[in-house]
Amino acid sequence: MQENPWKIALGTFNQAKRAAVVLGAGVEPICHTVPSGVPDQPMTEDETIQGAINRAKNVLQAIPEAAIGLGLEGGLTYDAVHAKQWYLFSVCAAWDGSRLSIGRGLYFPIPSAIGDRLLQGGGELSQIIDELSGTSGSNHREGAYGLFTDGRITRTDVFRDAVIAALTPFRSSLYRS
Ligand SMILES: O=P(O)(O)OP(=O)(O)OP(=O)(O)OC[C@H]1O[C@@H](n2cnc3c(O)ncnc32)[C@H](O)[C@@H]1O
Numbered sequence: 001m002q003e004n005p006w007k008i009a010l011g012t013f014n015q016a017k018r019a020a021v022v023l024g025a026g027v028e029p030i031c032h033t034v035p036s037g038v039p040d041q042p043m044t045e046d047e048t049i050q051g052a053i054n055r056a057k058n059v060l061q062a063i064p065e066a067a068i069g070l071g072l073e074g075g076l077t078y079d080a081v082h083a084k085q086w087y088l089f090s091v092c093a094a095w096d097g098s099r100l101s102i103g104r105g106l107y108f109p110i111p112s113a114i115g116d117r118l119l120q121g122g123g124e125l126s127q128i129i130d131e132l133s134g135t136s137g138s139n140h141r142e143g144a145y146g147l148f149t150d151g152r153i154t155r156t157d158v159f160r161d162a163v164i165a166a167l168t169p170f171r172s173s174l175y176r177s
Pocket of ligand 1: 011012013014017036040041042072073074075124125126127129138139140142143144145155
């Protein structure tokens with residue numbers, strides 16, 4: 001894989017995700033919209049991670065001059081064992097054509113009413129966050145994290161950490177066997 005400069009393809013034009021790649025990878029990605037192959041509102045860890053993987057593979061196929069494809073996907077998961085709580089989490093999949101790496105961002109508790117509404121098919125999280133915050137396009141900005149924490153954590157912050165986690169096995173020689 002080419003190291004310098006890193007050409008990174010990102011499977012979306014979403015501004016919160018693009019900013020996270022700039023911060024986490026240190027380069028401006030080539031953005032390209034690709035299908036995630038999972039429901040618009042993932043409701044399990046498996047769906048969310050699969051959506052990120054599909055986006056990473058689809059974008060590297062679409063932008064073959066890139067060294068690596070990144071797929072960023074947000075989704076919900078229910079912890080039925082410990083907290084009995086819905087969590088929002090953000091995943092980054094990195095794919096260089098032969099090796100896959102997955103970075104998982106912060107798991108953040110979501111109010112039960114929101115998780116239950118989504119489970120019953122009540123639209124997408126971004127619509128609910130837009131409603132609650134009286135704005136539109138929250139998923140391109142601070143997102144649910146920003147609303148719930150008064151801006152102390154943003155969607156970009158969480159995806160930045162997931163991007164760093166996903167890219168580290170490609171960048172650090174300590175992961176080479
Ligand atoms: O433009 P793309 O890349 O598709 O990004 P997205 O925000 O629409 O889509 P995701 O697949 O990442 O997330 C799945 C759904 O959950 C919503 N979502 C996830 N995290 C969110 C957050 O922090 N704030 C608001 N909505 C969020 C999101 O807007 C989608 O409706």
